[in-house]
Amino acid sequence: MSDKPLNPWLKTGLELGPPILFFIAYMRLQDTTLTIGGTEYDGFIIVTAAFVPILLASIAVLWKLTGQISRIQVFTAIMVVVFGGLTVWLNDERFFKMKTTLVYGFFAVMLGIGLLRGQSWLKFLMGELLPMRHEGWMILTRRIAGAFAFMATANEVVWRTQSTEFWVTFETFGLPAFLFAVFMSQAKLIERYALTSGDGGQDGPGTT
Template sequence: MAEERQINPWLKNGLELGPPILFFIAYLRLQETSVSIGGTEYEGFIIATAVFVPILLTTTAILWKLTGVISRIQVFTAILVVFFGALTVWFNDPRFFKMKTTIVYAFFALMLGIGLAQGKSYLKFLMGDRLPMADEGWMIMTKRLALAFVAMAVANEIVWRTQSEQFWVTFETFGLPIFLFALIMTQAPLIERFSLAEDEGEDDAA
């Protein structure tokens, strides 16, 4: 596996968080707009989606070029965004793009759950080289995140099916990421409890 090159953290965060924020801004500006193409009327949500897809692919490619690596999660997310974004535009139906968020979180929960059923932490497989921690700690954190992803998938389904489109866009852009960030921050005591010295982590990985 290629070693990741370090880049300015502000640049990295901008490349990772920029696309959804730009989608949010584009939607707010275009939500009352409609464009006729080939006799078909496309509303603001569809237009914002069509703009979001190439922006995400471009920022992902730039991040890959700068760091030299791209995570499996980024690849999977990009594939789903392209697939469901294309369906959204092709069928002129925003439901496809809204369901994409549910599928992403449900997939993460499923993968972590499969690992747990095998007595493994796939989270450690993804992050173990950056966060040396005892296996017990990884298993606990994996269980918590798996449950969180289930809750986020369910919440997304409830919100997009019962609330306004603008509420869902705000919820998907800010609500779900803030919840996940807050959950990860609350894992600090667990990480500290099961943390390994760097040399121990390397020995364990070996």
């Protein structure tokens, strides 16, 4: 399918809607207990069970409307299904909390592997949005890999030491805000290494 234009507000709503709904639902249901088949499920488990299909539905709608789905969305959906399923099946919220650590840790490791090979795998994901020379992509990739590693570590510390309510708030707003701030702080780097017509569309070897 070919790419289709999509209202940016609708796109943002479909991407951010599921985690925000998760946050709202948990805050309302955190003290709720549901008994099914003799097993008690607390509010976190209930909300997680609802979050998985909601996230999949939002990704499916994005795919239907735009005709494309990113590799990051596919990977995130797989992790949510696996660890969300384990959380509900084993009635253990730790699996869903660990999912965030593993997602960000995976991104950090994969970007690091690319860097060791002299490649920017971040460019593979975002090259069409940010046309830059190879040097710029390598610097940006190192910084983003470091940010992902920090986020994975921070999530691990928070879910192990803080309340579930604090973790839900941190995971919904804290980590995305930090990543957004990291990307925004790279404006000068992006401007410095931006491709121009004089570059002839060449940005160096090792970027694919």
